[in-house]
Amino acid sequence: MSKLKINNLSCQRGYNLLFENLSFELNSGEVLKISGPNGSGKTSFMKILAGLHSYETGSVEYGDAKINSEKYNLDFLYQGHLSALSPELSCLENLKYIAQLGNNNHNLDFSDALKKVGLEKFENELVGKLSAGQKKRIALSLLFITQSKVWLLDEPFSALDSKAIKIIETRIEDHCNSGGLCILTTHQECNIKNIKEISL
Amino acid sequence: MALRNPSSFLNPLMFFVISISLFPIAISPESQTLSSIAPGIIWVITMLSVLLSLNSLFHYDYDSGVLEQMVISHHSLPLILLAKTSAHWILSGLPIIVLSPFLGMALFINIEGIYILILTLIIATPCLSLIGSIGASLVVGIKNSGMLLSLLILPLYIPILIFATSAVSQSQSNLPIDGQLYFLGFILILSLLVTPFLSALSLKISME
Numbered sequence: 001m002s003k004l005k006i007n008n009l010s011c012q013r014g015y016n017l018l019f020e021n022l023s024f025e026l027n028s029g030e031v032l033k034i035s036g037p038n039g040s041g042k043t044s045f046m047k048i049l050a051g052l053h054s055y056e057t058g059s060v061e062y063g064d065a066k067i068n069s070e071k072y073n074l075d076f077l078y079q080g081h082l083s084a085l086s087p088e089l090s091c092l093e094n095l096k097y098i099a100q101l102g103n104n105n106h107n108l109d110f111s112d113a114l115k116k117v118g119l120e121k122f123e124n125e126l127v128g129k130l131s132a133g134q135k136k137r138i139a140l141s142l143l144f145i146t147q148s149k150v151w152l153l154d155e156p157f158s159a160l161d162s163k164a165i166k167i168i169e170t171r172i173e174d175h176c177n178s179g180g181l182c183i184l185t186t187h188q189e190c191n192i193k194n195i196k197e198i199s200l
Numbered sequence: 201m202a203l204r205n206p207s208s209f210l211n212p213l214m215f216f217v218i219s220i221s222l223f224p225i226a227i228s229p230e231s232q233t234l235s236s237i238a239p240g241i242i243w244v245i246t247m248l249s250v251l252l253s254l255n256s257l258f259h260y261d262y263d264s265g266v267l268e269q270m271v272i273s274h275h276s277l278p279l280i281l282l283a284k285t286s287a288h289w290i291l292s293g294l295p296i297i298v299l300s301p302f303l304g305m306a307l308f309i310n311i312e313g314i315y316i317l318i319l320t321l322i323i324a325t326p327c328l329s330l331i332g333s334i335g336a337s338l339v340v341g342i343k344n345s346g347m348l349l350s351l352l353i354l355p356l357y358i359p360i361l362i363f364a365t366s367a368v369s370q371s372q373s374n375l376p377i378d379g380q381l382y383f384l385g386f387i388l389i390l391s392l393l394v395t396p397f398l399s400a401l402s403l404k405i406s407m408e
Contacts, residue, residue, distance in 0.1 A: 050272050052407055073274040082265025088204040098266070101273040101280075126204075 002028050002063070002075070002149045002181055004049075009058035011044050018044050019200050022058070028149075028179045031172060031192050035185070036200035042185040043081065045200065046154045049183065050078035062150070074103045077148035081155060083139040087128030091119060091138050094127055095145075103148045113144040117167060132159040140164075143171050151175065153184040166191075202291050208260075209291040212253040216296055219245045220303045231308040238307035239368035242317065246296055247357050250328040253292040254353070255346055257284065257336040258403070267340070271407055278396035281403070285333045285396070293325030309372065316371035320364040323384045330391035331356050337403040360387060 003025065010020035018041030026032055034042050047053040049060060051068040065072040085094045095110045114120055117137040127135060136159045143151070151172070157165050169192050172182050184190075202209050223241050224234055261267040270280050300321055304314045335353040339345035367380035 050268075052268060052272060054408060068272075070274050073272055076272070078268070078272055080265055080268055082263075082268065084265035084269045086201060086260070086264055086266060088201045098269060101269045101275065103274060 002179070003061075004150060004181060004183075005061040007059045007061065009045075009048070009060065010056045011041055011048060011053070012056050013041075013044060020057075022198075022200070024198060026181050026183070026196075028181060029176045031176050031182045031184070031195045033184055033186065033190055033192075033195050033197045034200060035187070035197060040200040042200055043154055046078065046080070046152050046183070046185060049152050050076060050080075052078075075149045076152060077102060077142070077146050077150070078152045079139060079142070079154060079156065081158075083135045085127045085135055085138060087126065090124045090126055091130075092123045094138060095141060098139075098142060099145055102142070102146060110145065113141040114138070116144050116171075117141045117164065133161060133164070136160055137164055140168055140171075143168070143175070149180050151180065151182040151184075153182065155186055156184055157186050157188050202287075208256045209253065209295070212249040212292055213295050213299075215252055216245055216249040217299065217303070219248070221306070224307070235308040235310070235313075235372065236369075238304065238309045239313070239317065239365045239372075241307065242300060242303060243320075243361055243365045243368075246300075246321065246325065247328060247354070247361060249296065250292050250325065250332060251350055251353060253288065254329075254332040254336045254349060257288050257333060258340045259336075262340045267403070268407065271404060277400040277403070281333060281337070281399045282392075282396040285329050285399070288333070289326050289329040293321070293329060296325060297321045309368070312374070313368050313372040316377060317368045319381070320367050320384060323381070323388055324360050324364050327360055327384070327387050327391045328357065330395040333399045334395055334402055337399045338406060340403065340406045360384065 005025050007023050009022040011018045022045070024032070034045065036042055044053055048055045051073065060067055062072060062075070065075070084098055086097070089097065091114055092110055095113065099110070111120065111123055114123055117140060119134065119137055119141070122130065122134065127138065140156060156168055160168070169190065172192055176182055220241060227233060227237070258267055261270070271277060273280065297318060300317055301314050304317050309317060332353055335349050338352065339349050342348065363380045363383045367377040370377050370380070
């Protein structure tokens, strides 16, 4: 059972207090949507959970694992605004490269992951030549091979068409049904079952 | 990746070759004059061309978001950075080592001096990449940081410059150079042991 507990978290960037006293608990199988206006600290919060940013007060509890410990990093998958793709590499090469950095099942077929997001014909195409939506699809194809339990998805639906959004929503539901956790930020409506929501 | 974007390593290499070939025109084509200043010329230009290539060490990965994934990876960040720095040396230091005998001969360095020039470059160019990686990781989020990077890194390169040029110059006069080589070897071992950890630390600070 995975459980993520956030206690009285507050975050400041420069002279701006982005949020304070943020507390919630998330158990296995739950999805949390974080909404809020631009600049409210959604991305900063996701980066705090990913271990990329520091926070002023409060704590993040994930079992006995500390932020940035090996176990924590193995269990967390972070997908930020940036797609983490190198334009000089092909779709397949990029996927293999990013998969090696994270907690992924290397026995799975990477081509299959690309097929699931509708990019089977672009395996050997250089990423630099693809559209923003296609790049986002490649980045999200990682969701089909990752073994991480907690997914942190920052604006996962931006630049995606409705068909791709449906594929990702279904994948998130499957992940949570198998005991995973997911936190996502988005300005769009989500059709994910039993989704919790908090606003910053 | 570099082969698909060759300008990233060819530009510093072209700078190395062109800059060195301009010195005989600007100073004097006389063999005696050139051979006495050649070690200094080659080593200064080597440092500047490595410095020129350092900007691209983390810059593209930072812009694409790959660097974020490296920082939060469960693999050891110092090891990842050591691997990246090794790749940087293969693309920036190794071609310089290969070209240096030809440029050394063009500047009338004798055969003994050429051997020592290659040896000092083999020992010390990895140090340039390793020490440079600390500066590159510190300025990774800053735009147009070339000048800042030079200010941070060049002072750290000075001991390498002094001992490497001194080794080549003294070998041309058949003087012992053991001390200089030991010092360069010490810097290499120290850089290998310390810089990956310092780069990882500075990278985490820069990503904040």
